[in-house]
Structure formats: structure tokens, C-alpha cells
Amino acid sequence: MSKDTDTRPRAVSERGRARVDTEAGDLKLVNVTKRFGDFAAVKDLTLTIPQGSFFALLGASGCGKTTTLRMVSGLEEPTAGRVLLGDHDVTRLRPYKRPVNTVFQNYALFPHLTIAENIAFGLKRRGVKDIKKPVQDMLDLIELSHIGARKPNQLSGGQQQRVALGRALINRPQVLLLDEPLGALDLKLRRQMQIELKRIQTEVGLTFVHVTHDQEEAMTMADTIAVMNMGRIEQLGSPTDLYENPKTTFVANFLGQSNLLPGKVAGPVGEHLQVVLEDGTRVLIPAARNRAGGEEVIVGVRPEKVSIHSSAEDVPDGHNVLAGGVVTDTSFVGVSTQYVVKGPYCDEFGVFVQNDGALIHRPGSEVVVSWDPSQGFGLDGKQDIDAGAEADLEAGS
């Protein structure tokens, strides 16, 4: 593990803060299950989070992500399975004995203590003697030195969020847990804090585990994302990997938008597979990006990979072509135009076209949509094609 420690930014040790220095290492969950009565919130979850990474647990409310986080912090005890920090089994360890700190969803700042006292709380409890400098350093890091003497209720939401972060971070935990830390902030502030969180994580080099229902937030900040659904991990990977190569319809729908068209595999064509859609149209998908084992397949393509044309003659060579569509909705959002196309292949086929000055198709116009076959992907056709689509709406509201 010492090699890993060496690669961490020097800033950590230079600040000279007291760390809970049990043998540093990865956070591992092994076959963890948590049941509340009859309800299984987390089902047989196995997960390894490498040291120093920014890891996001992404999912809709009730998917078990917060329960997973609470089992790492010790506020919840697993019904079965083990939680390991490096080689150290912490499954039954009381929360106050774990080298793990949490940034709570609504911050849970101590209202009777000043900002500086809130930040000093963990150090004081651990009996650290000289706390003045580390507290001042932390106040500097979160840029709140000028208001260290104030009480939490005199602060704005964004400032409180930073105090919550500082209060946890000052303890140099092996793992920092963030439970929807930006949920209570407005959009603009959230963007700003996303960048700041990422900056701080890079600077201090700790393992961050971030729970969120906001896919954009997860993609912006995390190195690795685990998409959770119904107590299980649906797919794990880098943001680009998850977005470009979703494994299930849930991930395809939950992470961004996808056009999903059911069909049947007709046979291989070079590096591609030919698929016959329900309306008889033949399209190609890259064989390497097909997750379906059997004949039934769902062809997926992201709306921004699709181009839209007035007639089939404008379609570039080699593209998959879906003809006979009519624009039902056009929304111009400046950088792009978002279309909803209704055709024999799909009732709501989304297309995002970048604003390159091209003609905007009005609702009612007949259009042809097309995409480069290499941009499509194939999913197992036996799944619920709408999985994750509603969950996203629910969580976003």
C-alpha cells in the first residue's frame, strides 16, 4: 500500500494533520446485505473502491445507495456480509471508531457551536492537542476564515455545505462519505460546488464516496460510477464507459437519454450485426457493443449521435436510416435543438442537433433520422425497455 501512499499529493502530509492511520487501503464491501424487516435495501453487494478515487453511487431514491453509505460509516449494521478498510474488518466497529467521516445530506452542523468549533469537533474528540492551526488551515481551504466565529444558522446553504465538508475533511478520514451533499443547493451553486469538491479531492487525495441521484453530478465528479437499482449494482465503470456502453436498459435510460428500439438479430455483416427492427427496417450495430446473447435485441442510440434530414438523399453513406418519421416537438435551447420524432419504428425518438446553423425542422415536417452504425449499441432484448426512465424523472423532481 505504501506505493499508493507515495503517489498521493504531498499537500496531505505537509499540512501535518493527525490522521487515523490504520493500514491505508481500499474500501471493500463483500456480499453485503441489509434488510429492514422484510424489505431488502441492499442485496448481496460486493464492491471494491480503490484508495484515492472519487467514487459515485448513483441511483434513484430507494435504490439502497444511502443504506450502503451508512453501512460504511457504521450508522447501519449489515444483516450479512463484511465491510473492509484495507485489511481491517470494520463491519461491527462502532461509527466513532471508524476512520471514516460523512458529509450529511442536510449537513447536520451543530447549531450551538461556531463554525470553527464545528470543524474542530472531530479533532477534539480524538484528543488532538494542538488544533488551532489545522482548524485555521481547514477554514482557509473551504474559504471561510473570515466567518469562523459565526454560528451555522448565520450562514448560507453553500457556506454550510462547505463547513460540513471541512468538519469531515479535517479528520483526514480514510474514506470520506458524501450523502447527496449538494442536494439542497440551487443549480448554479451546485455547479460551483461540484468543481470545488473535485478540486479538494484532487488536492487532498482521499477516497471520496459520493451518493447521488443526479447523474450529471456523478458524471462531472466521479472517476468511477456504480449505478444502483433495487439494492444491486446495475453497472460499474467510468462515466464515459457507462454512457457509451450501457449494459442494461436501466443504465441506458437512467444515465442520460437513449433511443431504444426492439428487434431481432438477422446475422453478422463484417464487424457489425444486422438487426431487423419491429417495423422491418434493417440497421447495423457494432458486434463488439452488443450485450444481447440471444436473438432478441434492443438497439440503442443516444439522441446526440443521431442526425436529422429532410429527405433520405441527404443521409451520409453507410448510416443506419429510419425513414417515415414526423417531428412532433421541437425545442430550441440555443446550443442545440431537441426534436421528438414519431415514426413507425418508435413513438418518441429523440434527436439532439448541435446549432450549426442548419435548418430547424418544425413540428409536422416529415424527416429521416440516421446515425453512424458504430455509435449504436445492443442490449439484451428480454429486459423492460422503459427501466430507469421513470426512476430518473422521480429522482429529478
Add this chain to the structure above:
Amino acid sequence: MSAPALADEAAEAMAAGTTVAELRADKRVRRRRATLPYVLLAPGIIWLVVFFIVPMWSIVSTSVETGDMDTGFVLSWRWANFGDVWSQWHQQIIRSLEYSLMCTVFCLVLALPLAYFIAFKAGRWKNLLMALVVAPFFTSYLIRTLAWKTILADDGWVVHAMNTLHITPLLSGMGWTYSDNSVLQTPFSVVCGMVYNFLPFTVLPIYTAMEKIDPRLHEAGQDLYASAWATFRKVTFPLALPGIVGGTLLTFIPAVGDYTNAVMLGGPKTKVIGTVIEQQMIGTGGNIPYGAALSVLLMVGTLVITLAYIKKAGTEEIV
């Protein structure tokens, strides 16, 4: 209204862009608004004057009167009354303060875990438990106190159990009871009755204060290396402090003047100042100015203790 004044008014109205009539109406409204607070305060002020200022004056002036029951008492401004009552009954005054202090401490020791449990651990039983805490109020104070006479009777199971557990000799060794197999008519039985009677007054404010504490703060405390006990000391206790101060005051202040428990559960050696005052004012003592002087003394004493306590609890961080 004089002619120049009328002209002024017209000019003012013109400047404001309104008519004279509107301006007058506006002024009436403003005048009414200015008097409104006093009108609203009136009932409270009248209540205070009739039930606080007047009785207060009456008791203070009575405390410096002289005379006797047969010829009546006259206001002679004899301040020496205070010296007289202190030298005669300071023992009872100190005893009253001792008993109420003990009562307050025991109430607090019982109320803190009870309120904590109801506020954080009782879940859906919360309301039922709170109802149980106040349930004794549905019975008369006197009857409840009398019941303790049976509970603590020499041949009752409580005393038997205390004998078996060797608590009675311990108590008598500490001077809280006077014999090894009886607890009635002792400071112990009096304080027992007081604790029982005043406990709800301690529990209610503490519960109210604790109930408002976000349970997530406990999780935050535990997350930040504080054990359950450390979290209680550093988070729950300071946040519940206003309730604790309120609850202890609501117990201590009435307990100082309480004499029902001393009369019913105590004996000749547990006479408290309330009994003395009662005897002087309406009983066999017959010296009303002395009774009044004792009342004033007790009131001032309690006030000083209370203020000192609030100052200490309010400004210093209690560790």
C-alpha cells in the same frame, strides 16, 4: 381649528396629492395605530397590578408592621422584624432550601434519561409516555402525597425491600432517616414526596427542548469520533440546556415554598419555612408581620439564587 391651521392643512394635503378629508382620515388611522399597543397591553397590565403589584406591596408593608392579634397591626416601618425572624427561624429557611435543592437534583437525575428516552427512543410510544408523565395531575396533590404515606409505611413492601437491600441503614447512617427500619417522618420521605410531585415539571421542559434536537446531530457526533456518552455531553446536553434550566427552575422555585410534603410525610424534625409562615399568618403563631417578613425573605433569597443560577448556566459553557 384656526384659519391659518386650516390653510396649512390644505397645503399639506395638496403637497401629498390628496384631499383634506383624506388627510384627516389618514391622521385618525395613525393615531389609532399609535394607541393600539397600549390597548392590547391593558389586560396584562391590569392583571399584573391587581394580582402582583398590589399583593406584593401588601406583603412588603405588612412585613414592617407591629402590633398583635387583639389590637391589630399598624405600619411602623420596623425593619428589625427581618432580624427577628432570621434569628428565630433561619434553621427552617436553610432546611427548605436544602430540601428543594435535593429535590431539584434528584428530579434532574431522573428527568434527563427519561426525557432523552421519550424524545429519541420511544418512537410511536412517545405521546403515550408523555401522557403517563402528566397523568398524576389528574389526581389531587394532597391525595397523591397522602398515598406516599402508605407507600413508605413501615410495614410496606418498599421499606421491606430497602431493609433487605440494606438501604435503610445506609440512609440513617447518612442522617437522611432516623432509624434502621423506618423512613417516614424523615428528610428522606419528605424529599421523596417532593421529587415525585415535582418530577413532571422537570421532565416537560427538558423533553420539549430535546424533542427539537435533530436526531441526525447524534449521528454526526458519532461519525465525528464521539461515543454515545460524549455525544450526549457535547451535543444533546448543550442543546437541551435551555430546557434543563427551565425545568430545574420550575422545580426549585415552587419547591422552596412547598410544605405539604413536609407536613404529610415529615415529622417535627423536618419542619420547613412554609409551615412556619402558615402558622404565623393564619395559624397558631399569630404574628402576621413575622409571616410576611419570612415570605419576603424567602422570595428575595429564591430570586437571588435563581438569578445567580441563570447567569451561570446561560453564559458559561457547561462541560
